[in-house]
């Protein structure tokens with residue numbers, strides 16, 4: 630495959646097994662969320678892999694849906710955030726399943742549709758970032774019935790606190806959602822609310838289908854771990870330079886690390902230009918030769934520096950693991966996120982375009 634500087638290895642088998650495990654555990658239909666390039670795992674290979682397991686794919690944007698159609702994906706594709714009227718034409722042209730969250734978009738969609746368009750209606754039960762407000766939803770749905778070319782296939786809501794220990798607001802949201810569903814006479818064979826956190830911990834949120842993203846990739850959104858998930862992504866790079874610095878010398882921009890004694894250091898070929906967080910400056914760790922080694926000084930755009938032990942038997946070109954396992958040691962994406970002061974979702978989706986993906 631030629632020379633790779635830094636790259637990720639994606640285990641498609643793990644993604645498929647995770648999807649099967651979630652489907653078996655919940656016993657529901659599966660809407661696989663593959664937005665943001667399948668959380669940095671590469672949307673086309675991931676989607677191809679999941680085709681036999683899932684009932685529907687979900688993406689965030691119309692462009693993401695169109696890209697899947699152009700890659701030959703024929704399964705239903707739900708666009709979670711579609712609301713601008715000028716996007717209605719593309720929805721129809723590419724046979725995407727849009728989310729309805731306001732009247733203007735629904736009306737426009739009905740106008741441009743040449744045949745029946747299946748839609749899902751997003752009910753805002755407290756996330757308060759999109760959707761039809763729950764207390765006005767029944768009235769809205771009655772009005773929607775007057776648009777002859779829209780077929781309401783599904784209803785969904787999104788939970789704001791499913792990953793928190795205190796689940797009280799989840800149940801307030803589910804009560805609001807259920808109060809709307811009770812009033813709906815017809816339509817909506819596909820009702821869904823559960824993201825990964827709810828799919829793993831809140832059976833009351835299951836309805837007809839679950840809608841996980843993160844967990845498909847083998848990462849847990851919260852402390853509840855009722856099933857075994859396999860992390861699908863390993864992020865690797867290589868040592869690009871090895872040096873020895875004298876006591877009192879500094880390392881990298883700003884010389885924020887000062888060597889307390891003669892110190893062996895290695896430059897590793899990854900930086901914030903690859904999506905490796907600059908927040909890991911002085912706090913991150915990597916795996917070299919199966920052992921943890923600390924990042925010293927500031928993470929640069931293209932490279933970072935780690936401190937070696939005097940006894941480390943390493944050479945330029947050796948493998949470095951940033952996320953994943955090396956021999957018996959592991960750095961999880963959760964650990965990296967914690968050290969960088971963010972969440973696993975952000976670490977995965979920020980892995981840069983400069984980082985090629987190898988599929989295994």
Ligand SMILES: *Cc1c(COP(=O)(O)O)cnc(C)c1O
Nearest residue numbers: 662709787824825840841842843
């Ligand atoms: C991103 C997203 C999901 C998936 O959430 P995870 O926490 O990754 O499982 C589900 N539903 C909606 C509306 C989303 O935006």
